[in-house]
Structures are given as structure tokens and as C-alpha cells.
Amino acid sequence: MEVFGFLGVLLLAVCALVAGAVVLIVPVLWVWMLIDSLMRDESRYPGAGVNEKLIWVLAIILVQPVAIVYFFVVYRAQSRVAAAQ
Numbered sequence: 105m106e107v108f109g110f111l112g113v114l115l116l117a118v119c120a121l122v123a124g125a126v127v128l129i130v131p132v133l134w135v136w137m138l139i140d141s142l143m144r145d146e147s148r149y150p151g152a153g154v155n156e157k158l159i160w161v162l163a164i165i166l167v168q169p170v171a172i173v174y175f176f177v178v179y180r181a182q183s184r185v186a187a188a189q
Contacts, residue, residue, distance in 0.1 A: 130168075137171035138164050140179055148182055 141160045149156040160178065163170040 133175065134164070134168050134171040137174045137179065141174060144178070144182075149178060150181060 138161070141157065141164055144157065146152065146157045149160065153159075160170075160174060164174055
């Protein structure tokens with residue numbers, strides 16, 4: 105029975121560490137992607153529409169989880185294009 109108590113405490117500690125990491129990483133990612141979207145030239149966005157940069161910046165500011173989408177759709181896509189050249 106003591107083994108189950110130890111495993112329960114261990115599981116709780118691991119969950120607390122994961123939650124703490126997420127709480128620290130998500131705001132850093134949000135600020136990083138916001139700065140990248142502000143600094144990136146408008147022609148380097150996928151689609152490169154007239155207001156593409158403005159839409160991404162407002163979306164990242166207003167809906168913070170959009171920063172994760174921005175990371176995969178814009179940031180990583182452009183990093184791969186730059187590495188291929």
C-alpha cells in the first residue's frame with residue numbers, strides 16, 4: 105500500500121513540474137512570436153496579402169494561443185525556406 109502512496113506523490117510532482125514548465129514557456133513564446141510578427145517584413149508572410157502582417161499581429165495580441173499557430177505556420181515555414189536557400 106505504501107508503494108501506491110509513493111507513486112501518487114511522484115505522479116503529482118511530475119504533473120506540477122509539467123504545469124510549471126507550461127506556465128513559464130507559454131508567455132515567453134507569446135512575446136517571442138509577437139516580436140517576430142512585428143519585425144518581419146510583410147512580403148515574408150505566407151499569402152503576402154495587403155493586411156497579412158496586421159492580421160497576425162492583432163490575432164497574436166488578442167488571442168494569445170494564436171502564437172503557437174504563428175510559430176508553425178509562419179516562423180518555422182520561413183525558417184525552412186531560408187535554410188533551403
